[in-house]
Amino acid sequence: MSDTVKLLSLAVAVPEHVITQAEAAAASARLFAGRFADFRHLAGVFDNAGISKRHAARPLSWFDEPHGWPDRMNAYAEVAGSLFVEAATKALRRADLKAGDVDCVVTISSTGFTTPSLDAQLAGKMGFRPDIERVPVFGLGCAAGVSGFGIAVRQAKARAGKIVLFVTIELCTLAFRLDELTRPNIIATALFGDGAAACVLRNGGDGIAAVESTGEHLFPDTLDIMGWKIDDTGFGIVLAQSLPPFAERELGPALDGILARNGLSRRDIDRFVCHPGGTRVLAAMESALALSPGSLDHERSVLSDYGNMSSPTVLFVLERVIQAGLPDRAAMIAMGPGFSASCVTLRRTA
Structure with a gap:
């Protein structure tokens, strides 16, 4: 390696x-x-x-x-x-x-x-x-x-x-x-x-974890789910009410496709490390990933302490997962404007 x-x-x-x-x-x-x-x-x-x-x-x-x-x-x-x-x-x-x-x-x-x-x-x-x-x-x-x-x-x-x-x-x-x-x-x-x-x-060399795979999924006809509108004052939030049910319905198949392209399946993942977009989104992700309610505990803890910071938030979660003991294989997952889903899998190296 x-x-x-x-x-x-x-x-x-x-x-x-x-x-x-x-x-x-x-x-x-x-x-x-x-x-x-x-x-x-x-x-x-x-x-x-x-x-x-x-x-x-x-x-x-x-x-x-x-x-x-x-x-x-x-x-x-x-x-x-x-x-x-x-x-x-x-x-x-x-x-x-x-x-x-x-x-x-x-x-x-x-x-x-x-x-x-x-x-x-x-x-x-x-x-x-x-x-x-x-x-x-x-x-x-x-x-x-x-x-x-x-x-x-x-x-x-x-x-x-x-x-x-x-x-x-x-x-x-x-x-x-x-x-x-x-x-x-x-x-x-x-x-x-x-x-x-x-x-x-x-x-090359040693490290905390080896990056095993990366992948993304762009959902068609979803530009209005999340983003910015821009005017003279600044950015204005675009955030659809349909996001949590969309995540619950669409995340699982998208993730399966990303993992399959890298020779993996959900059964291979020991811990999902998710971007905590909000409590409703976290509940939707647990449902989509067939996780027990409350499984995404570090995600809820980071959300409580910092709110949703957008892109850095999942790395705050990863930091806590590493501190608690990184499992053999973890998958970082986040969703965002596009509308899109991204996944990176990590293997523990020690």
Whole structure:
């Protein structure tokens, strides 16, 4: 297995500001109840989301005022840059490597952007080599913790010994909108948080786990399930009520196809490591995967502690699974805009 891509390390990071679910509920009631007649029917989502707190790029008071693109993207550049450095530095240190050892950096984010990209802006601060390959990716949403990991794996496979740094950063709270009097916007304020994760991958050698397979499935005619609408104010959430039943109905067959293309089946998987999109989505995934209710315990724990951070969230779950003891074979799964499903299988190496 000398030519197999290994996961060497994993690290996570979150912004300093913490918003409890009670604080989020109270702020949303103050900001929306008097202007949105359906708010009282939706307020229960704060109690039912399975979230106790989340971290945010800005303090709660920042969201009391309207913000446009400049405010949002300035905040994104500042906080995303800080989280990139923190998560990447921790991951490299845990792999006993330096930034100068990195041959390629894959950076994932769908909640903001900078040009030049974050990896270029931070190259000097990190200490990347001038010949580093940069792969910034936008638009994969919640699936990107797994699909982006797969992109990084394929980069690592390019040559023996290649070191790839994978960084995924999402500042979902910067998309909260005062002007959007809609069900999806209220749900977003109850569900989403901010965070980042970084992994170090190498083609060959030792590591925490060997990457056995990667795969994706794009569902036809599903563009309206999840995504962004973009206007003068910023991003606006697109989130269909049909997502949980869709996941329950469609995830199993899609996953079976991905695994079969890699010579595997669900029976071969000892532990599914899932992106916790929300409590209803987790229940739908347990049903789709024929798991006992409550089986996705680390997923619910991460959701409670951090909310849905979009793409990094599944790596927060993987970190807890590794700490608890990685099984012989695990499968990371996430769904996101497209609508798509992604899967990566990992084999324990020690």
